[in-house]
Amino acid sequence: MSLPPLSPLGLGTAPLGGLYSPVREDEAMRVVEAAWGHGMRVFDTAPMYGNGSAERRLGAVLRGKPRESFVLATKVGRLLRLPATPQGEDAYYKGTPPERPVFDFSHDGVMRSLEESLVRLGLDRVDILHIHDPDVHEAEAMSGAYRALARLRAEGTIRAIGAGMNQWQMLARFAEVGAFDCFLLAGRYTLLDQSALPVLMPTCARRGVRILAAGVYNSGLLADPRPGAKFNYDDAPADLLARAQRLDAVCRSHGVPLKAAAIRFPGLHPVVASTLTGARSVAELDETVAMSRVEIPPALWDDLRAQGLLDPAAPTGRREDA
Numbered sequence: 537m538s539l540p541p542l543s544p545l546g547l548g549t550a551p552l553g554g555l556y557s558p559v560r561e562d563e564a565m566r567v568v569e570a571a572w573g574h575g576m577r578v579f580d581t582a583p584m585y586g587n588g589s590a591e592r593r594l595g596a597v598l599r600g601k602p603r604e605s606f607v608l609a610t611k612v613g614r615l616l617r618l619p620a621t622p623q624g625e626d627a628y629y630k631g632t633p634p635e636r637p638v639f640d641f642s643h644d645g646v647m648r649s650l651e652e653s654l655v656r657l658g659l660d661r662v663d664i665l666h667i668h669d670p671d672v673h674e675a676e677a678m679s680g681a682y683r684a685l686a687r688l689r690a691e692g693t694i695r696a697i698g699a700g701m702n703q704w705q706m707l708a709r710f711a712e713v714g715a716f717d718c719f720l721l722a723g724r725y726t727l728l729d730q731s732a733l734p735v736l737m738p739t740c741a742r743r744g745v746r747i748l749a750a751g752v753y754n755s756g757l758l759a760d761p762r763p764g765a766k767f768n769y770d771d772a773p774a775d776l777l778a779r780a781q782r783l784d785a786v787c788r789s790h791g792v793p794l795k796a797a798a799i800r801f802p803g804l805h806p807v808v809a810s811t812l813t814g815a816r817s818v819a820e821l822d823e824t825v826a827m828s829r830v831e832i833p834p835a836l837w838d839d840l841r842a843q844g845l846l847d848p849a850a851p852t853g854r855r856e857d858a
Contacts, residue, residue, distance in 0.1 A: 539696040539717040539746055540607050540663060544803060545828055546578025547571040547821075548750055548812040549594050553586020556766075558631025559816050561593060568597040570818045574825045578810045580720065580748065581657075582611035582668055582700075583649065587632040588656050595657030608659070609720070609748075611668035611700055612649040612681055615640050628769060641667065641676040646684035650693075661693065666700040666720050674706055682714055689717075702751070702768065704732035711736070711743045718809065723751035723768065725805065727798045727840075728758055728780055730847045737807055746809035749802035758783070758798040779845070786839050795823075796830035804853045 552564040568579070579598065581590045591610065598606060614637035626632055640649070650665065665685050670677035677699070685697040699710055700720030707719045719740065724732040725747070740747060753759040754776075755766040761780035765772050772780070784794045803811045811828075815821035834853075840846035 539809065542607055542746075542748070542810040543575060543577040544810060545574070545576055545825070546580060546607075546748070546810045546812045547576050548814040549579065549581040549590040550585045551814040551816045552593055553584075553590035554630045554632055555585070555628055555814075556630065557816075561589075563817060564590075564593040565597050566818050567815050567821055568594055570821050571815075572597070572601065574821070577606045578609070578748070578812070579606060580609045580700075580750070580812050582614075582666075583616050583653060583656075584611070584614050584629075584637045584668065586629045587626060587635045587637065588616050589629075589632055591653055591656040592658075595659055599658050603659070603661075607663045608657075609664035609666060609698070610650075610653045610657070610662050611666045612646045612685070613641050613668040613670055613673070613677070614638065615645060615649055616652065639673065641670055641673045642680040643684040646681050646688075650688070663694065664696045664698055664718065665694050666698040668700050669702065670699070671701070671703065671706070674709075678710070678714065682710075686715065698748075700750075704736040707732075708736045708739050711739045711745050716743075716745050718746045718748055720748045720750055720812070723754050725749055725802050725808070726752050726754055726758065727783055727794075727801045727846075728754050728776065730850055733805075733847050733850055737805060740807045745807070747805070747807050748810050748812055749805075749808045750812040752798050752802055752811060752813065753795070754780075759795055761794070782843065783840070783845055786843060786845065787836065790833055790836040790839070792830060792832060792836055793827060796827040797832060797836065799824060799828045800830070800832055801850075801852075804851050806851065 616635040617638045667681045688694045696717035698718040702722045704724045757765045757767045757772045787794045837852040
């Protein structure tokens with residue numbers, strides 16, 4: 537089996553699990569319905585997102601949709617377990633159940649993770665399984681998790697296997713040693729951070745691995761570049777805030793919202809199969825979809841290059857980029 541066709545824009549569900557602040561269940565389900573109404577047919581989730589909340593909320597809506605009409609991805613590498621002693625609120629996810637993620641990249645851990653995700657989703661299968669952020673577990677991710685995913689793909693239980701990370705270096709190594717179908721790359725190929733371009737993107741092109749681009753607003757910095765904005769889930773450092781503000785100024789000079797350029801840019805690279813966006817409300821999702829449809833004048837990309845804000849090798853859809 538292999539990666540199925542993907543809609544250009546997909547829904548990431550970390551915000552629906554209460555990332556940074558709680559999201560009511562009914563609102564979360566309305567967001568999923570709105571995504572469906574906008575034509576999104578790629579849905580990405582994980583046990584970690586809201587400690588199971590995102591999977592449950594997403595599944596509650598998708599169970600009412602024709603199963604062959606959407607592509608569903610979840611992740612492995614963390615099992616949800618009740619801690620031995622009560623813990624305070626989760627550091628990132630708010631208003632969540634008491635379970636907490638426990639790292640487990642073993643073969644058996646992957647099998648348990650999939651079984652438990654299917655129960656939370658209320659569905660009989662997922663299409664894509666990603667190894668989730670194995671940053672300090674690289675060896676076990678390949679010896680345990682990858683082996684389990686390859687078996688599940690060979691058996692036809694899943695259609696494609698991948699890895700989802702906030703770094704590109706390990707993904708480039710995975711591409712060289714494993715038969716991956718796709719990677720979920722968060723934040724490393726964006727209008728602000730194109731660090732994946734020189735090595736990961738050509739490696740994926742050569743190995744036939746597609747990219748699902750996530751974190752296109754870099755945790756919010758490209759959505760609203762002001763002091764206190766987030767980058768990589770923490771307060772943005774001053775140099776990146778200044779760079780984001782320069783990007784904003786160039787976009788404004790062309791009458792283009794920064795969000796529009798940010799949501800469009802990753803999908804211009806030929807290895808990017810889908811761009812994932814998250815939303816906490818229907819209004820937020822509607823705005824993002826509208827931004828994705830804004831016409832971007834070629835001169836905007838030229839100006840970003842001229843000011844050193846865009847890698848000269850980054851594709852922008854122009855004929856000379858081909």
